[in-house]
Structures are given as structure tokens and as C-alpha cells.
Amino acid sequence: MFDVLYIPYRDVYFWNDFGSAVRDLQFLEILNEIGEIDKITILNRPVSLYERLYNKNKPANRYPGNDVLDYTKYDIFGPLKKRKWTEYCYQKYVIKFIEDFIKDPSRQEKKLLIIDFTPIAKIPVVTNSxxxxxxxxxDNFAKHNCYSLDEIALVKEKYQHVANNYDFITAVSDAAAKEIKSAKGVENYVITNGVFNTRFKPDNFAKDENQDSRTYDLGFTGFVTDKFDVNFVSKLAQSYSIVIYGEVYNELTAKKLTQAGITLKGKFRYVDLPNILKTFKVGLLPYLAEKSHDGSPLKMYEYLKFNKPCLTSIDYEYASNYVYNYNDKIFTNKIVDDFIYCSGDERISSLLPEHAYLGMKIKSFFHTMIMVKD
Incomplete structure (x- = not known):
């Protein structure tokens, strides 16, 4: 039997705002379904004093069914380093948790699985059977377009730390897996993203404000960053109605999209996705290939799960007649028209194979790789 110390990249603060919209929070839901895991404790990234005073004054210490550790770190100068501060900010909290676990007489028959998703933090490694x-x-943060050269250097140090010390390594794609070469002879396993069903309902969150009676031709759900293909989407908007759900992080990008006639709906919660996807017919994955970092698109599976064809700019691990790469093939409006026509056809989701479901992938990995250690 295992207990788990869970160290996500996006923690409970993110979950409170957006729900299980990202890979590490989807993993968390699935791990909660595994019978051989007794208890999961989530360790939020320690909150700086500045954050506690400014935008995180209320601790995010509740997640249904799990314990949450939420600490304030009173380091005055460290947070000025921004991402680089996270390199050692978890250290003492992880050490204390491990020491308490080892000493606890009620846990003597258990093993502790420490699951780490952080790109920079050097989680302390304690040798114990x-x-x-x-x-x-x-994600492959060594290629991340938003990271500075200094931050990428720290990412590479983290990957070496993992390679030298960790027992299990999984990656979102084949390309990403090649970034970490285990020094312990541990094989890297690829667990691509996939179809996911959240256990949470809209009642767990505030009332949805994104309801829209209009049905658009095309839509996008997710964060809009500088890798978003603004030119392609703006060109599409000359012929089709387009809606974007998600925060746009660049004011100039938001202005360009709005001027192109595209509707921006702002941030949303993952539990609202079924209703949101009813408001458009074709899903968009318009990312600039040169700014891609070896990912696997959650959104593609979300669109297909709800029987929405998908226009993408990159070939990913899943291919079907309902996924079209507008960069690799001749692209005309007829492609869009055909996709609009077949939108809602249940054959789109029925083609998704069993191994495309994220829950199956994670549970299979846990039982075939991790349980053998128990």
C-alpha cells in the first residue's frame, strides 16, 4: 500500500480557479481512483510573503478527499528571482514530510511515492527502501518559449537531478522523453495526454458566466500565449465566426483577435467545458510550430471526445480523418465546411481507441511499473 506526496506544477490555487484543466491535476484525479493508494497529500508551491499579501491571502488548503499542505515562505529577496526562486523553495517541507512519514508507527507497513511535476525545483532525495x-x-521546459536562458539552464539541471536519482520517469511525448537520460538505467516511459473525464461537477464551483446562446463555426479553449497562430486564426475569421475561451496573456494579441472579429470569452473552469463545447462546431489547435515544445494536446482529445473535428498546426500522436493539419496539407475553406457539416457525428468520438484514455494509461503504468516495487 502506498501513500503519496504529490508536488504538482499547477497546484490547488490553480485548481480553485480553473479545475482539472491541466495534466498534473488530471493525474491527481486518476490516482485518487487507484485502490492501492491509501492517502494523497498535495504540497502546494510555497507562497511568498508578497503573494500572501497581494493575491493569495486566503490559503488554498482544501481538495476533496486529499490533505493539502499550504505554507508561507518568509524569504524577502528570493521571490525577486521569480521562477528561479522555486529551485530550493520546497526543500524543508519535503524533508519534514518524509521524516514524519518514516517515524509514524501507523505507516510502517506503507511505502511513500513522491510524485514531482515541477520544472526547476530540486526535490530532496532521501535514500530509504x-x-x-x-x-x-x-512539458519540455528546456524548450519553453516563455523561459529565459538562465531558467532553461536550471531546467536542465533539474532534469539531470531527476536522471541521477528518481526511480520512475514519464514524459508527455517521445520527443520530450529524450530530454532526460536516466543515469540509473531507469527507462523513460511515454504517457501522452488523452481523453479525460473529471469527477467534479459544476456545483463544486461558482456559477458559470460563459453561457452563450450563439453557435460559432470554430472555437478554441485554453490559454492564448505568444505561440498562438494569430495570423491563421484571423484569416479564418474573414469567412467564419470564431470564439476563444481562455485568458489572453498579451494585450496586443487580444487587440488583434478582437479587431479580426473574434469573440473573446475570458477564463473558464474545466467543469464548464461540456457546455462551452456546445457553442462551436470545430475545434482549433493553432500553435506556431517553431514555438512548440514537444507537447501532447489535451485540447485535441477534448474536442474529439465531444465529437468536434479539429484543425491543428502540428501532427501529434493521434491521427484520424477528423484531425487536419493545416500546415502539412493543402488547406481550403472546403476543409472547414466539411468539418462544420460533420460536427456532432458520434463516429468522431467512437474512433478514439481504448489506449487514448488517460485513466487507462496511468493506471496501467502504476500497476505494471510501480506496484512491482511494493
Whole structure:
């Protein structure tokens, strides 16, 4: 039997705002379904004093069914380093948790699985036959377009730390997996993103404000960053109605999209996705290929699960007649028209194979790789 110390990249603060919209929070839901895991404790990224005073004054210490550790770190100068501050900010909290676990007489028959998703933090490694470390590479941060050269250097140090010390390594794609070469002879396993069904309902969250009676031709759900293909989407908007659900992080990008006639709806919660996807017919995955970092698109599976064809700019691990790469093939409006026509056809989701479901992938990995250590 295992207990888990869960160290996500996006923690309970993010979950309170958006729900299980990202890989590490989807993993968390699935791990809660595994009978061989007794208790999960989530460790939020320690909150700086500045954050506690400014935008995190209320601790995010509740997640249904799990314990949450939420600490304030009173380091005055460290947070000025921004992402680089996270390199050692978890250290003392992880050490204390491990020491308490090892000393607890009620846990003597258990093993502790420490699951780490962080791109920079050097999680301390304690040698003990009851401790196991699992790193999941949710993205290849060594190629991340938003990271500085100094931050990328720290990412590479983190990957070496993982390679030297961790027992299990999983990655979101084949390309990402090649970034970490285990020094312990541990094989890197690829767990691509996939179809996911959240256990949470809209009642767990505030009332949805994104309801829209209009049905658009095309839509996008997710964060809009500088890798978003603004030119392609703006060109599409000359012929089709388009809606975007999600925060746009650049004011100039938001202005360009609005001027192109595209409707921006702002941030949303993951539990609202079924209703949101009713408001458009074709899903968009318009990312600039040169700014891609070896990912696997959650959104593609979300669109297909709800029987929405998908226009993408990159070939990913899943292919079907309902996924079209507008960069690799001749693209005309007829492609869009055909996709609009077949939108809602249940054959779209029925083609998704069993191994495209994220829950199956994670549970299979846990039982075939991790349980053998028990």
C-alpha cells in the first residue's frame, strides 16, 4: 500500500480557479481512483510573503478527499528571482514530510511515492527502501518559449537531478522523453495526454458566466500565449465566426483577435467545458510550430471526445480523418465546411481507441511499473 506526496506544477490555487484543466491535476484525479493508494497529500508551491499579501491571502488548503499542505515562505529577496526562486523553495517541507512519514508507527507497513511535476525545483532525495520518486515531464521546459536562458539552464539541471536519482520517469511525448537520460538505467516511459473525464461537477464551483446562446463555426479553449497562430486564426475569421475561451496573456494579441472579429470569452473552469463545447462546431489547435515544445494536446482529445473535428498546426500522436493539419496539407475553406457539416457525428468520438484514455494509461503504468516495487 502506498501513500503519496504529490508536488504538482499547477497546484490547488490553480485548481480553485480553473479545475482539472491541466495534466498534473488530471493525474491527481486518476490516482485518487487507484485502490492501492491509501492517502494523497498535495504540497502546494510555497507562497511568498508578497503573494500572501497581494493575491493569495486566503490559503488554498482544501481538495476533496486529499490533505493539502499550504505554507508561507518568509524569504524577502528570493521571490525577486521569480521562477528561479522555486529551485530550493520546497526543500524543508519535503524533508519534514518524509521524516514524519518514516517515524509514524501507523505507516510502517506503507511505502511513500513522491510524485514531482515541477520544472526547476530540486526535490530532496532521501535514500530509504520505503521511498520511491516518480517524475512526470508534463512539458519540455528546456524548450519553453516563455523561459529565459538562465531558467532553461536550471531546467536542465533539474532534469539531470531527476536522471541521477528518481526511480520512475514519464514524459508527455517521445520527443520530450529524450530530454532526460536516466543515469540509473531507469527507462523513460511515454504517457501522452488523452481523453479525460473529471469527477467534479459544476456545483463544486461558482456559477458559470460563459453561457452563450450563439453557435460559432470554430472555437478554441485554453490559454492564448505568444505561440498562438494569430495570423491563421484571423484569416479564418474573414469567412467564419470564431470564439476563444481562455485568458489572453498579451494585450496586443487580444487587440488583434478582437479587431479580426473574434469573440473573446475570458477564463473558464474545466467543469464548464461540456457546455462551452456546445457553442462551436470545430475545434482549433493553432500553435506556431517553431514555438512548440514537444507537447501532447489535451485540447485535441477534448474536442474529439465531444465529437468536434479539429484543425491543428502540428501532427501529434493521434491521427484520424477528423484531425487536419493545416500546415502539412493543402488547406481550403472546403476543409472547414466539411468539418462544420460533420460536427456532432458520434463516429468522431467512437474512433478514439481504448489506449487514448488517460485513466487507462496511468493506471496501467502504476500497476505494471510501480506496484512491482511494493
Amino acid at each position: 520505503r521511498l520511491f520518486y516518480w517524475y512526470d515531464m508534463i
